[in-house]
Amino acid sequence: MATDDDRKFMKIALEEAQKGYDEGGIPIGSVLVSSTGEILGRGHNMRIQKGSATLHAEISALENAGRLPAMRYRDATIYTTLSPCTMCTGAILLYGIPRVVIGENRTFLGAEDWLAAKGVQVINLDDESCYGLMQMFVKERPGDWNEDIGEEAKAV
Amino acid sequence: MATDDDRKFMKIALEEAQKGYDEGGIPIGSVLVSSTGEILGRGHNMRIQKGSATLHAEISALENAGRLPAMRYRDATIYTTLSPCTMCTGAILLYGIPRVVIGENRTFLGAEDWLAAKGVQVINLDDESCYGLMQMFVKERPGDWNEDIGEEAKAV
Numbered sequence: 001m002a003t004d005d006d007r008k009f010m011k012i013a014l015e016e017a018q019k020g021y022d023e024g025g026i027p028i029g030s031v032l033v034s035s036t037g038e039i040l041g042r043g044h045n046m047r048i049q050k051g052s053a054t055l056h057a058e059i060s061a062l063e064n065a066g067r068l069p070a071m072r073y074r075d076a077t078i079y080t081t082l083s084p085c086t087m088c089t090g091a092i093l094l095y096g097i098p099r100v101v102i103g104e105n106r107t108f109l110g111a112e113d114w115l116a117a118k119g120v121q122v123i124n125l126d127d128e129s130c131y132g133l134m135q136m137f138v139k140e141r142p143g144d145w146n147e148d149i150g151e152e153a154k155a156v
Numbered sequence: 157m158a159t160d161d162d163r164k165f166m167k168i169a170l171e172e173a174q175k176g177y178d179e180g181g182i183p184i185g186s187v188l189v190s191s192t193g194e195i196l197g198r199g200h201n202m203r204i205q206k207g208s209a210t211l212h213a214e215i216s217a218l219e220n221a222g223r224l225p226a227m228r229y230r231d232a233t234i235y236t237t238l239s240p241c242t243m244c245t246g247a248i249l250l251y252g253i254p255r256v257v258i259g260e261n262r263t264f265l266g267a268e269d270w271l272a273a274k275g276v277q278v279i280n281l282d283d284e285s286c287y288g289l290m291q292m293f294v295k296e297r298p299g300d301w302n303e304d305i306g307e308e309a310k311a312v
Contacts, residue, residue, distance in 0.1 A: 047223065054210070054219045054247065063210045067203065070308045090246025090267070091210065095306040111246070150251040152226045 041065025103130030197221025259286030
């Protein structure tokens with residue numbers, strides 16, 4: 001079940017997404033938070049800004065958290081404004097993060113079934129602000145979006 | 157089936173792994189190669205060197221390849237000296253890379269079952285040089301190795 005804290009941290013993830021959009025990037029944000037509410041790392045998608053094929057929002061948040069001992073991930077929650085792709089899902093499973101809170105999965109449905117199969121708790125807030133920002137971006141720049149999810153550019 | 161080219165490119169992945177070891181890092185290397193034999197990206201694990209939780213060898217190779225259109229991945233082969241973890245497997249699936257050549261999976265067995273389930277061709281060379289380098293490292297620095305795969309440090 002979503003808590004007030006979940007909505008608070010999703011707002012921070014959305015701030016990251018907005019920062020990405022303002023930089024001309026893909027507006028997806030993420031925050032890694034300990035069970036005591038400490039922000040361990042936050043970040044946003046850097047494909048455009050850094051010419052990066054791997055710095056999705058979740059990967060950026062994990063990267064910005066730096067090197068952590070395994071136990072630090074084991075009671076953490078990762079917030080992401082958009083349902084995580086297979087790479088980000090794999091990273092969540094690698095570090096044994098037990099709880100994922102998602103802004104929305106209407107724009108893109110990632111590997112939530114893998115998370116569920118491994119016993120990770122997945123909470124979808126179906127947040128209109130997360131959805132609205134992504135929808136605006138996808139309409140504005142479908143080529144950049146498709147590239148980010150490994151798809152060929154489609155006619156619009 | 158492994159080809160002469162596969163052995164040639166695994167040698168380059170192993171050079172990357174050795175470079176990582178010489179830098180004081182975790183000795184895993186990777187190369188992304190097009191179907192015409194063009195090296196699109198190469199790299200090695202950077203956990204120690206960059207304090208990075210996400211720059212595994214395969215992620216480094218993808219990152220160093222930069223932004224590529226989807227079609228560039230679709231006939232490529234990724235070489236990695238060690239069986240890919242869930243994160244790297246997820247990245248391979250994200251970009252639809254159809255073929256993975258692995259140095260060895262005795263030190264660590266990654267998510268090869270996910271690759272197979274998605275129709276990705278997985279070839280294990282069971283290379284003694286890849287295995288020997290990793291075994292030496294794991295014995296020397298088990299803490300760094302366990303941290304990299306999201307495990308608690310174990311007594312040795």
